[in-house]
Amino acid sequence: MAPVDTGAMNVTSLHIALISETFPPEINGVANTLGRLSQGLIQRGHRLQLIRPRQLADEQQASDEHLLLTRGWPLPGYPGLQWGQSSLHKLLRRWQRQRPDVLYIATEGPLGLSALRAARRLGIPVVSGFHTNFQQYTGHYGLGLLTRALTRYLRWFHNRTRMTLVPSPSQRLELQRRGFERLMLLARGVDGQLFHPSHRSPELRASWGLGQDDIAVLHVGRLAAEKNLALLVRSFRELQQRFPQQRLKLVLVGDGPLRAQLQEELPQAIFCGVQRGTALAEHYASGDLFLFPSLSETFGNVVLEAQAAGLAVVAYDQAAAAQHIHHGHNGALAMPGDEQGFIDAACWLLEDRESLRSVRLNARQHAGKQGWDAIVAQFEHLLQDASSAHITDEKKPRCAGA
Incomplete structure (x- = not known):
């Protein structure tokens, strides 16, 4: 990590790994949000590594140091999107060579779960985002019996990360009632020049x-x-x-x-x-x-x-x-x-x-006043806090037998 001037104050430049099932140019709220956050972090001097499943449009795309494409399955009901397969060993090999300072996991599928497991094995701090109410979707698709099990899984998943970012106070309150811990608010912005x-x-x-x-x-x-x-x-x-x-x-x-x-x-x-x-x-x-x-x-x-x-x-x-x-x-x-x-x-x-x-x-x-700049800055500092807290935890003396 190295200091970088973001224009307002000096912060530490981070190597961030972002894991998501969806990303631009796909069209949905999650992809739009991640695209804006990623672009903002890069502009502020951070190094970003994107891990996502290979989509149909990626036939000629090759992985490199900034992009890791994994195998995926077709996602039912979402033509053109792929559900990322578990990639634990691939992620372990990559992060042993190029260790990120912090992970941001945006989706909780097999790819996100393998990233969480790899990070815990390597001692890399993880921040997660709660972007989609998958537990509410089950009832709309005749899978209501899965709602409780899915909620338990999502709680288990997010409670094993250093913090979970949620976009609204109402969402934070709902998740708190369901036993989710360490919830932080990260709002969303809008491009007021494009949408005008x-x-x-x-x-x-x-x-x-x-x-x-x-x-x-x-x-x-x-x-x-x-x-x-x-x-x-x-x-x-x-x-x-x-x-x-x-x-x-x-x-x-x-x-x-x-x-x-x-x-x-x-x-x-x-x-x-x-x-x-x-x-x-x-x-x-x-x-x-x-x-x-x-x-x-x-x-x-x-x-x-x-x-x-x-x-x-x-x-x-x-x-x-x-x-x-x-x-x-x-x-x-x-x-x-x-x-x-x-x-x-x-x-x-x-x-x-x-x-x-x-x-x-x-x-x-x-x-017109709800731009992305302040939100990207907040996201940056939350990732910085997670990384710094992890370093502090590692330096603490451990009691015998702990």
């Missing part, structure tokens, strides 16, 4: 069949059971019934196993598929109202992205929404599980044009 109202496109709106004064009701995310999309359908239909004089169009950005079913239920809706970069920013900014009915998020990056693009967001009062939406000021909230409350919140936003305009302006103003 200036990307609003009259041409895109026209392709949706909407004029300047019409309302685009937007949803961005994976079209899957865990996203509570039945409420999205119900909410939009009630908006149509309550505001028959208003031209409304439901626009869905993303893909997933429920797409075909939703297209049958919503023949008039616009299905845009997966969008990236500037195209995604244009889709956000060309919307007006953003419905986010999910109850399974650890955070929900799309909430901040929609706010940054100047949309009025309707969501449940948890995760990102609980942190970043002040009901009636820069969005609208419903109590978790209150479906009628969610629908009423959406309808309230369309009752008055001036109120909708004010909420959208306030949303942009708030989200």
Whole structure:
């Protein structure tokens, strides 16, 4: 380790190994977060080693000192993604040659478990991240009996790391109640230059069949059971019934196993598929109202992205929404599980044009201040603390027989 000037203060340059099942250019909240954190750490002078399963797009990609690709299995329900296989001996050999100062394990599958075991064997400190509520997904896929077992495994896994980073106070409280220990808050940010109202496109709106004064009701995310999309359908239909004089169009950005079913239920809706970069920013900014009915998020990056693009967001009062939406000021909230409350919140936003305009302006103003720089700096110091504490522990004298 060597000192590096990050611009604000001198900190120790770290050799960090990041282990994850998913990483950009894959499109999901975990990949987006890890991409931002990794880029920020590299810019701040740290050395990063990425360990992830080989994906379909990696046919010509070779491992090197900064990247270790492992074998993987296809992940059911997630076309194109691979579930990393256990790689204990491969990781032991690599880390004996190039020992990291600290590990960050973002996913708890076989690859993450083998990294945890290798690190414990070699005495390398580990920080973990709780990025996905896998224990909540089981019920949506007919595997409810596994929920308790999966929760026990996740608790066992994370409690064997030096600390677990969680994205929201509500997530931290839920995990504390389930016996998870040493939980630290690491929020999420948004690229306020990419996601910006200036990307609003009259041409895109026209392709949706909407004029300047019409309302685009937007949803961005994976079209899957865990996203509570039945409420999205119900909410939009009630908006149509309550505001028959208003031209409304439901626009869905993303893909997933429920797409075909939703297209049958919503023949008039616009299905845009997966969008990236500037195209995604244009889709956000060309919307007006953003419905986010999910109850399974650890955070929900799309909430901040929609706010940054100047949309009025309707969501449940948890995760990102609980942190970043002040009901009636820069969005609208419903109590978790209150479906009628969610629908009423959406309808309230369309009752008055001036109120909708004010909420959208306030949303942009708030989200524009939620950049990634401070979050990367916090992540850096948490990793530094884990590494320094481990060195201190190793130097402590041990009692005979300990």
